[in-house]
Amino acid sequence: MNETVIDVSNFESLLNPVYVPYLYDKHRYLVMKGGAGAGKSHFACQKILYRTMTEEGHRFLIIRKVKDTIRKSVFQLFQDYIAKWELSAEFKINHTLQTITFKSNGNMILFAGIDDPEKLKSMEGITGVWVEEATELAMKDFEEINRRLRGIFFTYMQIILTYNPILKSNWTHKRFFEHLTDEGKEDIIVLTTTYKDNEFIINDLAYVRLLEGYTGNNRTVYTLGQYGQLENAVYTNWRMIEDADFPDDEPIYGLDFGFIAPMALVKMVVDMEKRKIYLHEEYYQTRKTIKAFAADIEEKDIKEKMIIADSEAPEKIDEMENDYNYSYIEGANKGKGSVVAGINYIGQFELLITKSSTNIKREVEGYQHKKDKDDNIMEEPEKGVDHAMDAFRYVVYTKFYTGADPYFYVPK
Numbered sequence: 001m002n003e004t005v006i007d008v009s010n011f012e013s014l015l016n017p018v019y020v021p022y023l024y025d026k027h028r029y030l031v032m033k034g035g036a037g038a039g040k041s042h043f044a045c046q047k048i049l050y051r052t053m054t055e056e057g058h059r060f061l062i063i064r065k066v067k068d069t070i071r072k073s074v075f076q077l078f079q080d081y082i083a084k085w086e087l088s089a090e091f092k093i094n095h096t097l098q099t100i101t102f103k104s105n106g107n108m109i110l111f112a113g114i115d116d117p118e119k120l121k122s123m124e125g126i127t128g129v130w131v132e133e134a135t136e137l138a139m140k141d142f143e144e145i146n147r148r149l150r151g152i153f154f155t156y157m158q159i160i161l162t163y164n165p166i167l168k169s170n171w172t173h174k175r176f177f178e179h180l181t182d183e184g185k186e187d188i189i190v191l192t193t194t195y196k197d198n199e200f201i202i203n204d205l206a207y208v209r210l211l212e213g214y215t216g217n218n219r220t221v222y223t224l225g226q227y228g229q230l231e232n233a234v235y236t237n238w239r240m241i242e243d244a245d246f247p248d249d250e251p252i253y254g255l256d257f258g259f260i261a262p263m264a265l266v267k268m269v270v271d272m273e274k275r276k277i278y279l280h281e282e283y284y285q286t287r288k289t290i291k292a293f294a295a296d297i298e299e300k301d302i303k304e305k306m307i308i309a310d311s312e313a314p315e316k317i318d319e320m321e322n323d324y325n326y327s328y329i330e331g332a333n334k335g336k337g338s339v340v341a342g343i344n345y346i347g348q349f350e351l352l353i354t355k356s357s358t359n360i361k362r363e364v365e366g367y368q369h370k371k372d373k374d375d376n377i378m379e380e381p382e383k384g385v386d387h388a389m390d391a392f393r394y395v396v397y398t399k400f401y402t403g404a405d406p407y408f409y410v411p412k
Contacts, residue, residue, distance in 0.1 A: 026156040028187040034225035037195035058107040065136035067113025134161040139171040165227040218384030232369040238351035254391035255309040264387035281357035294324040332394035342397035
C-alpha cells in the first residue's frame, strides 16, 4: 500500500464518535435504526471498507430491495469513500457487474437486489452482509439472506441493517424488538442515532431546519429516529403491483421540486373508467439542481410528455422549459383547499404502486392526517416526507379534479 492510502491504524478519527465502538462489534446482527441524516449508511460503508482492508478472505454482500436503486446509492457511496480516501489505485471497481475488489488481498464487495434472485443464487462464500433501507424488504427476504451467511470462517460474520424505523408494523420491529428470547437477544445489538449524532451534518442549518420542522409521525421517525405508528392514514386504498403491470397508456408526470428535500418525479396513468391510478417512481434524489436533474432524466425520453410541476417554483418550471426543452411542463393548479380536495378525490380511486417504487411506498405508509391541540383528527395531512405524495396529487387535482383534459397536447 502506498503513501496516499489512509492510515488504518488511525481509522477511528475518520468516524463519527458515536459509531466508533461499533467498528469492532461482532454481534451477528448490528441493527442501526434512526432518523434522517444520522450517518448510518456512511458508517456501514466505512466499516465494510475497513474490514475489507484489514481482514482476509472476505466476500461482502450489499443488499437493497430493488437492484436499480443500488448504482446511484450504496455502490456510489463506496466509490465516493474510495476516492475521498485516495484509495483508487488499491481497488478494482467493475461498474458492469457492480463489484469492488481490494487488490492486495482479493477481498470482494458485491452488490445485489432482492429482485435479482439469479444473481443472489450465484453468490457463494458470503462472509458479511449490509442491508440498506432494510424496511423495504419482507421478513422472507431477510431470512433468505440470513441463511446465506453460514459456514466457518476465521473471522466473525455479521449482518448490518440500516433504516429509518417507519412503522412498528414493519418486519424489523417484529424481528429485532418483539418477543425475543434471552438467547436471541445475545445475537443482536441495536444503535439508534439522529442527525445530532452526525458531526459532519449538524452545521448544515438548512437540513437541520427541514428535520426540525417535521411534526407528528414524520418527526417521530425522521427527526427522533423512533418507530412510528400509523394511526390516521391518509390513503388506505393502495397496493403494490409488478412493474410489468404498469399500463402502456400515455403517461403524465408529476414533479415536486426540491434540493435539501428530495426532487420527486412520479409517472402516472389514470384509468377513469376503472377508477385506478397507476404510480411509478421515476426519480427521487436530494441536492440536485435543475441542471443536474435534467441530465439525470435525459435518457428517460419524457421531454414531449406532460409534466405537472409545483407551481410555487415558477422559475424552475421556466428553466426546464426554456433551457432544457421540456415542451409540455406546466404549473399545478394550487390554492386554498386544493390539498384536501385532491386527497378526497384520490380516495375514490385505487392506487397501484409498482414494486420498484420504494420511496412512494415509504411515503404512502407514513402519510397521516394532522391532529389539533386537542388530539382531534384534521383533514389536512402532516407535512414532511410527502414529496411523491404531492407530485402525483398535482396531476390528479390539476388535470382530473378540475375537469381539464389531460391529453389536450399533441406529442411531436
